[in-house]
Amino acid sequence: MIWKFRGDLPIYSQLVEQIQLGIVSGSFQPGERLMSVRDMAAEAGVNPNTMQRALQELEREGMVYSQRTSGRYVTEDIQVIERAKKRFAEEQIRRFLEAMRKLGYQQEEIISMLREGVGEDADS
């Protein structure tokens, strides 16, 4: 997994988002055992306490769970993963629409351009 961080957001929230993305995109499989906090922190190049905080947040969200003795695992609940995936998709759409409106496009134009784009994508 490749980790990338921007300067204008807390590191922990970016970790949460990137791990969520890893889970919904299948980089982390349902039920997969995660590396130790320290190893994950080393891989991402971040402070172990920050990684710990991110994983606790993901636990609260139900994306991962821990078993006292054997470590942390990705949830096996496909519905939880699907819901998170949908949230990401909605966020992408929101950003896309915002950018298009900034460029001055109206709803109808956006929809027709989107159709065109999807069509081209299917051709290639």
Add this chain to the structure above:
Amino acid sequence: MPILECRELCKSYGSVRALDNVSLSIEQGRVIGLLGPNGSGKTTLLKLANGLLTPTEGEILIAGEAPGRLSRSIISYLPDHNYLADWMKVRQLMDFFEDFYEDFDRAKAADMLKRLNIDSEMRIREMSKGTREKTQLILVMSRAARLYLLDEPIGGVDPATRDFILDTIIRNYNPEAAVVISTHLIADVEQVLDDVIFINNGKIVLMSSVDNIREEHGMSVDQYFREVFRC
């Protein structure tokens, strides 16, 4: 009890105030960046913690005691210059550390040296600057100390060496120890820090967590630092 505590600490060199009324405390389990421009008092503070300097006023406590026999046994210090005898071989240095520090883990040091292909028969003076810095850091981090004081550990090393140094700090993380890293290269270390202390003209300007600064100001600690210290 904080692992490092300063109470109204002042240090003067003649008429120059290197540290001015510094009060702070550092808890175990934290990785702290001591950040400030050149000449702001970072090295003076680390030297006071080590007992290499004595306070002009106020006090500095290591695990509740003034620097002395106890603090020497629990602090692992990386000075900002080469302090190792340059005629010594790596192997001899490991003997030396083993004799001096009960908490020195020779196997750990040997393992890290091996990973970096540093020959234990090599003398310090035969090494490039980067290799010398890596060797020093390996020795310092191979102690099971309670407080690591690293003075400019990434100054003047190439990006690969810098990554190794930061990786070593993360992998050696111990919830019972604290790590203080002094540097002015903030962008490079920001991600491995819990908290930062901004110091300028011997005074503490700010103490906060990295993520708090990012949350409150919507910018990295590096950018925020440039804003605070804009000349």
